[in-house]
Amino acid sequence: MFVRRNIPWSWTLYYAWPSLLYFLAVDLTVYWQRDRIQQLHLDLPFEPISMMATALAIFLGFKNNEAYGRWWEARKIWGLAVNYSRAWARQVLTLMDSPEAEHVELSEFQKQLIYRHIAFIHALRIFLRSTSSFPQEETADEPVSARNDYRECRPFIDDDEFKQMKRSDNPPEVLMQMQGRGLQQARRRAWVSEYVLIQLDQTLVEFNNVQGRAERIKKTPLPRPYSYFQRVIVHVLGTLLPFGLVANMGWLMVPLSFVVSFVFLALDLIGSRTEDPFENRVDDTPLSAISRTIERNMREALGEKDLPAPLEPERGVLL
Template identity: 25%
Template sequence: MILRKRPSILGLFLVLRGSVIQVIWKQLLLVMAVALAVVWAHGALPQVVVALDFAPFGLIGIALSVFLSFRNGACYDRWWEARKLWGLMIQTARDMVRQTIVLEDTPERRQILMALVQFGHRAAKQLRGQPPADSADAALIEAGRSVSRLERDGRLTGTEALVLHESLARMAGALLGCERLAHTPVPFAYTLLLHRTAYLFCIMLPFGFVDELGWATPLAAGLVAYAFFGLDALADELEMPFSHNQNAMPLTTYATAMEIALRGALGDSDLPELPKPVNYLLT
């Protein structure tokens, strides 16, 4: 995830880290090269390379903009849901710190909370496609077994055990929600239609600009392409919130925050440092 202050007016045009320009520069060069070729060919062979009426491009551009906005909204909802699900896991872990106070200074409390530490780190790896030796769900199962043993031994009341099991169930449900987002992308046909339409529109656009703008056509076509291809690329990144792209969730940071809260409650002093952004990128 990119974390940085809003740059100055000049900086807005110079910032590369966090900009989609790194992803779409090839498409922009292609569109501008085509536009340059169209301007030259129209001047040299006006009977062969003809200019087109701009009105249809305006209507198609409006429709494409609405389509892009709708897709970006859907992808941002996925990204924001991922953030809420991880927030729920961290909150529930902190809740269990308080719920296990009845077991304070016992090895069983450490066992339960350390299982949650393992859960956080394993969940982060699983969602990024790096399966750990044991699954995140296995850590929750181990914590649940500990709670059940304590209830059978009479060291937890039925109500206390129920509260802890409900907390573990919330964490399992949040992880399942994250797995749903990670393994269920936006339907491919939907994305393909948008890609094709954006490419065709931007490639044809110079024919609508050439009579009015002349040699300024490549610049105008490049600006339009930057907006359309940029929104498309941003939606691609937001669609998969647990990937390795620069706008993905900082899962390592979230898992470490969970570990600090849990181990801090156990009185551990050798706590890890919360990761900091490197070149504005928080992992």
């Protein structure tokens, strides 16, 4: 996620340069051939082009609004993950009790539950970023974590749990099942009452809801006709625009047409880059930073002092 106000032009040009080069070539060609275009009556009235631009602006506004809604919903989902994680640590540490003889064993069990939850958060982040029902984009300008690499979960679970998680199609769900079995074990040992067990299980249900809502956004992209035909119309407008301006504006048509085309292209680019918030790109939801926040909160609740540092923006980007 970009956190600084100024977006690097290198980032914009990386994705826009083919279209911008095309628009510039069309503008220059129309200007150099303006006499022949006028002789053949190929210069167009500006009114139909203006109507097309107005319709396209409405279309772009609708799509960008929907794309931002998906991005903001993703951020709210992970905000809930932060809140419920803090609640989970509090419940595990305050609602479980045992005889004095088993106090040390209970403390280790509570730490296991909290550490396994940290592994779940990291696994969910990696799972969302490494699975997709549509092509991913990776470039040198975008620092992308290794796909399907769950090594960050390893310090928080034992070898058997890690191997079981790695073999599964849905590692976060496997960790949630382990948490459920852990609560079952705590009930058998009378560390939690029936009422407390229900409360803890309800928190696990909320984590399932967080995962399910995030997967819905991940695996259900914005209908592709919106993106495809919008991009086509942007290029059609950029092609026709110089024909409508050349008769009245002369050489000023070239920069003006180019700038107008760039505006529509930029709006299209914003929507296309925002609609899929879990692709681990520079403008996506900062899952790595949120996961690190949760990890710090969980370990601090356990009384640990050697906490990992919060993630800071790099080159204006918070991952």
